[in-house]
Amino acid sequence: MPEDSSALSRRHALKWLTGTVAAPLALGAAPNETEPAPPAYVNRFTMHDPDYTKPLSGPWDKVMTPEELKTTTALADLILPKDANGPAASEVGVPEFINEWISAPYEEQREDGQIVRGGLAWLNTESFRRHEKRFDELSAEQQGGIADDICDAAKAKPEHRVGAAFFALFRQLSxxxxxxxxxxxxxxxxxxxxxxxxxxPGVPKEVIEKYGLQDVA
Incomplete structure (x- = not known):
């Protein structure tokens, strides 16, 4: 992931957001019999100033192996390739983002991690079955052939349903x-x-007309 403030902000936003959502509500002792104490939220993390001299130091260990990251990079770039509209997924740190997401020590992320890592294994198994190579070693056409079979869960064959469930989550994270x-x-x-x-200059005329507000005083 590029060493910039956006990468660090995303990491800490994930840490703080998931920590806040998961924080249990604890009621304190009432100061007297008629006035209940206000609810107190338990802090799961100690807030601190980030160390900007180490922008890639994260709050948790990453779980993906180098081989899993290669497969993640190949699939992410297949979904979001470099074109006239923008950079490839790997150029903006999407594989690292996914690795960081599934490494987070929260229940939702653990479940996502099981789906993603299991799906990566399924993807390479399917790749070896069809082409006797890892997914990241295939041509773009060969990769696309596998992706076409799992990109729509409603149309996926029974033997591809595991891959389709993985692909849906992977695409969302990407x-x-x-x-x-x-x-x-x-x-x-x-x-x-x-x-x-x-x-x-005010609200553009086309926006006003789109919402039918041109006659509003």
């Missing part, structure tokens, strides 16, 4: 990681915070 990187926002039409010179 898109989530990809579009949290600022270099991909242009593809979405998101401009971000851009300073404007002169007076505020």
């Amino acid at each position: 898109l989530g990681g990809y579009y949290t990187h600022s270099s991909t926002w242009k593809h979405l039409g998101y401009v971000g915070n851009v300073s404007m010179g002169g007076p505020y």
